[in-house]
Amino acid sequence: MVAPRRLPMTLLLAGLVLAGVALPAAWGMQAGDSTRLLPGAIDDLGRLRQESNDARFEVLITILEERGIAYEVQEFANEHANRSPRPVGRNIVMTFGSGPRDLVVGAHFDAVALPDGFSEGMVDNGAAAIIVMRVAEALQGLELSHRVRVVLFDMEEIGLLGSRHYVSTEDGERAAAMLNLDVSAAGDAVLFGPAGNAGNELVYDAAWQTCADADLTCVEFANYPSSDDRSFQAAGVPNISIAVMPEIEAHQMWLIMNARESSGLAPGFRTHTMSTLHSPNDTLDEVQPEAMALAYRMVLETLLYLDTILAEGQ
Numbered sequence: 001m002v003a004p005r006r007l008p009m010t011l012l013l014a015g016l017v018l019a020g021v022a023l024p025a026a027w028g029m030q031a032g033d034s035t036r037l038l039p040g041a042i043d044d045l046g047r048l049r050q051e052s053n054d055a056r057f058e059v060l061i062t063i064l065e066e067r068g069i070a071y072e073v074q075e076f077a078n079e080h081a082n083r084s085p086r087p088v089g090r091n092i093v094m095t096f097g098s099g100p101r102d103l104v105v106g107a108h109f110d111a112v113a114l115p116d117g118f119s120e121g122m123v124d125n126g127a128a129a130i131i132v133m134r135v136a137e138a139l140q141g142l143e144l145s146h147r148v149r150v151v152l153f154d155m156e157e158i159g160l161l162g163s164r165h166y167v168s169t170e171d172g173e174r175a176a177a178m179l180n181l182d183v184s185a186a187g188d189a190v191l192f193g194p195a196g197n198a199g200n201e202l203v204y205d206a207a208w209q210t211c212a213d214a215d216l217t218c219v220e221f222a223n224y225p226s227s228d229d230r231s232f233q234a235a236g237v238p239n240i241s242i243a244v245m246p247e248i249e250a251h252q253m254w255l256i257m258n259a260r261e262s263s264g265l266a267p268g269f270r271t272h273t274m275s276t277l278h279s280p281n282d283t284l285d286e287v288q289p290e291a292m293a294l295a296y297r298m299v300l301e302t303l304l305y306l307d308t309i310l311a312e313g314q
């Protein structure tokens with residue numbers, strides 16, 4: 001665990017306010033009261049309940065157009081046709097600011113096909129997709145020291161294909177750091193990992209800085225579930241994967257993933273969230289707007305902190 005350093009987060013926040021960014025109520029609240037809602041986020045998420053990932057893609061594009069957020073679509077071939085019949089995947093890429101290096105914020109928007117239909121994919125990973133779109137909205141008009149790319153990755157569930165494609169492009173080579181958001185729909189604790197990979201210290205420092213500044217409950221994992229962060233790790237880009245869960249579950253999951261047979265948990269024990277994912281139970285009922293607001297704050301503050309400290313180091 002890295003000791004957090006105090007840095008002028010209040011200056012960053014003041015900058016956001018001066019830039020006229022509409023901040024959720026959480027920003028003005030005292031520590032511990034960071035659970036105010038992102039207005040309309042649950043309504044946005046409800047629109048993602050569709051019968052296919054192509055339909056989810058169309059909804060996301062529609063929301064971006066409604067909000068006036070510019071985007072590009074990055075197409076790639078599906079190399080895992082045995083896992084999905086869709087021939088082509090489509091990442092949605094939003095770009096803010098400018099600079100020789102990029103900071104990337106990502107969340108996958110695709111949901112899993114179930115033996116008996118199609119998952120609503122609200123916890124995994126619709127909520128995070130909506131959250132990073134709100135991060136994109138907040139970035140509009142901000143003075144940034146980097147080019148920031150907010151990417152909604154496709155085909156994560158069939159082998160991280162969207163993120164693998166992204167890092168293989170020229171744009172991918174510009175990435176200086178990547179924040180991945182996966183499973184951030186309920187609870188009061190922030191989880192992140194997999195810690196310990198050389199080269200990622202700066203990103204973990206930034207995450208812990210946000211935990212300290214915003215007085216958040218954070219749990220760092222050495223072993224951590226795989227997501228699009230692994231594509232960036234494979235490409236040598238400093239990265240972290242972030243989630244939000246109930247605090248008890250966070251610790252239970254830590255034990256399952258890191259203590260394994262010496263966890264003291266009943267054999268075969270799974271947390272509520274673990275048994276929700278990739279099942280018919282991954283529905284809108286599982287989502288708490290307070291948790292989405294918490295994840296939003298974690299990602300946006302960590303991103304702005306990285307934007308500042310990486311610029312200072314250049």
Ligand SMILES: [Zn+2]
Pocket residue numbers: 108124125156182183227
């Ligand atoms: Zn996921």
